[in-house]
Amino acid sequence: MPPIILVFFLVLIPASQQYPFSLESLNDQIINEEVIEYMLENSIRSSRTRRVPDEKKIYRCGRRIHSYVFAVCGKACESNTEVNIASKCCREECTDDFIRKQCCP
Known part of the structure; x- marks a missing residue:
């Protein structure tokens, strides 16, 4: 058996099983951060002048x-x-x- 394959079986496989890494918890964390960011975006008010025209008036910007x-x-x-x-x-x-x-x- 080539030495590289032997190293793979003896070192990397046992090390990867001992590493406490869960993709599900990482996905949950990413989703929670996105939800919080979305809620903050909706709660922050815009500081610019309103660019949506009224019914009769026409505003021109940019x-x-x-x-x-x-x-x-x-x-x-x-x-x-x-x-x-x-x-x-x-x-x-x-x-x-x-x-x-x-x-x-």
């Missing part, structure tokens, strides 16, 4: 405001004022006139 400015002005915003239209339009409804006054030359 890429939507960029596309909206292109649609109204035909090019990127060239604002000379201190008004941050991205924050304003994400919090409240912005009209075409507001965008024209702030961005279009």
